[in-house]
Amino acid sequence: MALVFLPALARMAVCGGTHGNELSGVYVVQEMERQRKENGEGVWPIPVTTVLSNPRAVKECRRYIDTDMNRCFNRDTLSSPITDSSPYEVRRAQELNNLLGLKGSTDAADVICDLHNTTSNMGLTLIRYTSSDWVTLHICKYLQTKITKVPVRVLVLDVPISDAYSLESVSKHGFSLEIGPQPHGVVRADIYIIMKEAVDLTIDWIHKFNSGTVFEGGDVEAFKFIKSVDYPRDPETWTLTAAIHPQLQVPIVLLFSFSIFYYSNETVNYEEEETLHPFFINEAAYYEKGIAFHLGKKMMLTIPTVQVQKD
Amino acid sequence: MALVFLPALARMAVCGGTHGNELSGVYVVQEMERQRKENGEGVWPIPVTTVLSNPRAVKECRRYIDTDMNRCFNRDTLSSPITDSSPYEVRRAQELNNLLGLKGSTDAADVICDLHNTTSNMGLTLIRYTSSDWVTLHICKYLQTKITKVPVRVLVLDVPISDAYSLESVSKHGFSLEIGPQPHGVVRADIYIIMKEAVDLTIDWIHKFNSGTVFEGGDVEAFKFIKSVDYPRDPETWTLTAAIHPQLQVPIVLLFSFSIFYYSNETVNYEEEETLHPFFINEAAYYEKGIAFHLGKKMMLTIPTVQVQKD
Numbered sequence: 001m002a003l004v005f006l007p008a009l010a011r012m013a014v015c016g017g018t019h020g021n022e023l024s025g026v027y028v029v030q031e032m033e034r035q036r037k038e039n040g041e042g043v044w045p046i047p048v049t050t051v052l053s054n055p056r057a058v059k060e061c062r063r064y065i066d067t068d069m070n071r072c073f074n075r076d077t078l079s080s081p082i083t084d085s086s087p088y089e090v091r092r093a094q095e096l097n098n099l100l101g102l103k104g105s106t107d108a109a110d111v112i113c114d115l116h117n118t119t120s121n122m123g124l125t126l127i128r129y130t131s132s133d134w135v136t137l138h139i140c141k142y143l144q145t146k147i148t149k150v151p152v153r154v155l156v157l158d159v160p161i162s163d164a165y166s167l168e169s170v171s172k173h174g175f176s177l178e179i180g181p182q183p184h185g186v187v188r189a190d191i192y193i194i195m196k197e198a199v200d201l202t203i204d205w206i207h208k209f210n211s212g213t214v215f216e217g218g219d220v221e222a223f224k225f226i227k228s229v230d231y232p233r234d235p236e237t238w239t240l241t242a243a244i245h246p247q248l249q250v251p252i253v254l255l256f257s258f259s260i261f262y263y264s265n266e267t268v269n270y271e272e273e274e275t276l277h278p279f280f281i282n283e284a285a286y287y288e289k290g291i292a293f294h295l296g297k298k299m300m301l302t303i304p305t306v307q308v309q310k311d
Numbered sequence: 312m313a314l315v316f317l318p319a320l321a322r323m324a325v326c327g328g329t330h331g332n333e334l335s336g337v338y339v340v341q342e343m344e345r346q347r348k349e350n351g352e353g354v355w356p357i358p359v360t361t362v363l364s365n366p367r368a369v370k371e372c373r374r375y376i377d378t379d380m381n382r383c384f385n386r387d388t389l390s391s392p393i394t395d396s397s398p399y400e401v402r403r404a405q406e407l408n409n410l411l412g413l414k415g416s417t418d419a420a421d422v423i424c425d426l427h428n429t430t431s432n433m434g435l436t437l438i439r440y441t442s443s444d445w446v447t448l449h450i451c452k453y454l455q456t457k458i459t460k461v462p463v464r465v466l467v468l469d470v471p472i473s474d475a476y477s478l479e480s481v482s483k484h485g486f487s488l489e490i491g492p493q494p495h496g497v498v499r500a501d502i503y504i505i506m507k508e509a510v511d512l513t514i515d516w517i518h519k520f521n522s523g524t525v526f527e528g529g530d531v532e533a534f535k536f537i538k539s540v541d542y543p544r545d546p547e548t549w550t551l552t553a554a555i556h557p558q559l560q561v562p563i564v565l566l567f568s569f570s571i572f573y574y575s576n577e578t579v580n581y582e583e584e585e586t587l588h589p590f591f592i593n594e595a596a597y598y599e600k601g602i603a604f605h606l607g608k609k610m611m612l613t614i615p616t617v618q619v620q621k622d
Contacts, residue, residue, distance in 0.1 A: 183493075
């Protein structure tokens, strides 16, 4: 197996509250800030910046104030001129880019771990823009090995970095950490515990990597985003005319000729020419986006053995 | 067993969307309106008024616009003068009182069935203001007998009718129908099916009662509201410093010396002098109200056999 030498990871940030009603991340960030206050900067083996991303939305316990901030980190929005009528989230995205970026520059943070919840029953999902970032994929593999209480899956969007619209794309090797099911506006201890464990393990991996540990390569199972499917809707009112079938209201399942929608008296079957897997089934925030679920294709990624570059 | 003759129940209303992000009721009302359009007024054996209670909040998929409407139906708020600065929900509550009341008058609807969801994992709960209304308690008993998929419980608040603040208090024998767990802003087919079944069974009971069926009396298990308990909070920021213990994140359980709150490294036990039962554990909308859960005391109510009065 090839050995690849990579630069040390000096700057790491943990962000919560990018969506103000996804409370696990808000509480993980608060807990980390409490730990730092109590034990000083040395509480973690590496320096960690903690950020409450959308404080106004957190205060109101809403996803966002004016617009979904986690769609504002593409290059065009980050470079758009700010006027009196600019949405709050566009201003805040530019502030965060100044704090953690600049996106695409050598000064950008090495790793942003952005914390999210979903109402979908899908365990822990690590979302990443490219399928060719060894650092992120090694962290994913580490989390898949260490976390056994819930399924840990990797979803790859394969969007060019300039179009990538979410907060973690500001950093060189960022990823989103999605955990569900949890209603928005609620903290569940079991979900919180898993998220905190995932953050602690990420810090642990970075520290070990920076200290010279050799991480063996191998295969990592991942899912590539293919497309989204909407609910059946009334064409005039755009209200749903059917709900997700109870059989699909479960963690990720094989979706190949399966009942996906439930009406009062009938169900709808769905067939694909290839085997695809649903993600984000019945996520509350996706109703307004016209998404009942995403479909992904399973793939196996091979990653090399990595070690930190010597100075 | 005593036989009590009671007046026929001429006016019945089913209300959904009193909280705009509790979607089961919104979709039940929409489905009933579709059924009426397709099959005419005779689709149900009795006349049923269907109401989308808070249309603006439904459109925005929020609990409320200005204030929680389900706290606006006490006599003082219903009779308060409307000015330009009156909250939207106060105006709408007065409209609904004109449509379905007037509250406390002989013209008021006989039964309002108001549909709600909760993020709490508590099955189907029928909430009622008094422990001495034979009609409502007979409907509760009927639902307890017929619905077997989830637990069906009765919660009695015992508030004087003039202070009773929720929509169903406008009618003579109203009750709220709470179903969970369901995240707000989401429709789950399994939860929807149970709510629709409960509404259909209520219509069924009223029709049978009006037609002369004798309903045998007996014992009905109910829970009387005793008090609410808040989360541990930071006194300065009022943020939660602990979450509900994972063991309590389950349907109603015996709460007598039990771990109720979970901190990072410790749990808190709670002891009561008498056995009390928690309701609405971890309801999202109650964070802002300072409520982690309610406590109720189990009691057995004895109800007489009832039959409709002859003309």
